[in-house]
Amino acid sequence: MTETRIGFALTGSFCTFEKAFAQMELLSDKGYAVTPIMSENAYTTDTRFGKASDWIERAERVTGQKVIHTIAQTEPIGPRKLLDLLIIAPCTGNTLGKLAAGIYDTAPTLAVKSHRRNGGPVLIAVSTNDALESSASSIGRLMGRRGMFFVPFEQDDYRGKPTSCVADFEKILPAAQAALEGRQLQPVIF
Ligand SMILES: Cc1cc2nc3c(=O)[nH]c(=O)nc-3n(C[C@H](O)[C@H](O)[C@H](O)COP(=O)(O)O)c2cc1C
Numbered sequence: 332m333t334e335t336r337i338g339f340a341l342t343g344s345f346c347t348f349e350k351a352f353a354q355m356e357l358l359s360d361k362g363y364a365v366t367p368i369m370s371e372n373a374y375t376t377d378t379r380f381g382k383a384s385d386w387i388e389r390a391e392r393v394t395g396q397k398v399i400h401t402i403a404q405t406e407p408i409g410p411r412k413l414l415d416l417l418i419i420a421p422c423t424g425n426t427l428g429k430l431a432a433g434i435y436d437t438a439p440t441l442a443v444k445s446h447r448r449n450g451g452p453v454l455i456a457v458s459t460n461d462a463l464e465s466s467a468s469s470i471g472r473l474m475g476r477r478g479m480f481f482v483p484f485e486q487d488d489y490r491g492k493p494t495s496c497v498a499d500f501e502k503i504l505p506a507a508q509a510a511l512e513g514r515q516l517q518p519v520i521f
Pocket of ligand 1: 341342343344345346347370371372373378379422423424425426437458459460
């Protein structure tokens with residue numbers, strides 16, 4: 332049996348990187364061939380949650396592959412049919428907005444366009460404080476689009492941050508298995 336190939340794209344929700352990397356590790360341990368992808372912001376920004384060079388080194392160690400972070404590196408994904416599934420985890424409000432509007436000027440967003448060229452499934456793990464504000468329309472538009480699936484998400488702090496939503500990163504594996512079968516894991520909002 333051939334290996335299932337998964338692109339794992341990280342965008343700049345730095346506070347969820349630790350949780351995202353745990354799932355990248357799990358997917359690799361389960362035998363998936365994981366290709367790490369990072370937005371330019373994720374690839375270059377040091378924050379209080381960690382240094383960019385450390386995240387890059389960890390992604391390359393876990394997957395055994397160099398991190399894709401430019402549009403030139405991303406473009407062949409579609410033409411060469413390089414992936415079976417593309418995961419964006421975490422997915423920022425910025426990236427949600429771009430995808431909803433058809434803007435493809437980062438490695439993760441162009442990966443979506445390139446992968447969708449072949450009709451491949453895309454799985455999104457939302458993590459943004461404006462999920463129920465300006466990003467609500469982006470999420471709604473993407474949910475109605477063919478081939479787009481969501482990792483189940485919740486309001487993570489409805490008192491302190493009433494418009495914030497975060498995916499349950501531990502559901503990435505079952506959500507990925509469902510997306511590979513063309514199904515949305517339910518309940519998508521819990
Ligand atoms: C420390 C830090 C934490 C951030 N956390 C988030 C977040 O959780 N969700 C989000 O949508 N944006 C967050 N941002 C803002 C994004 O990084 C910013 O909108 C950026 O343009 C996203 O670009 P990208 O989607 O191409 O990675 C954060 C920024 C910083 C510096």
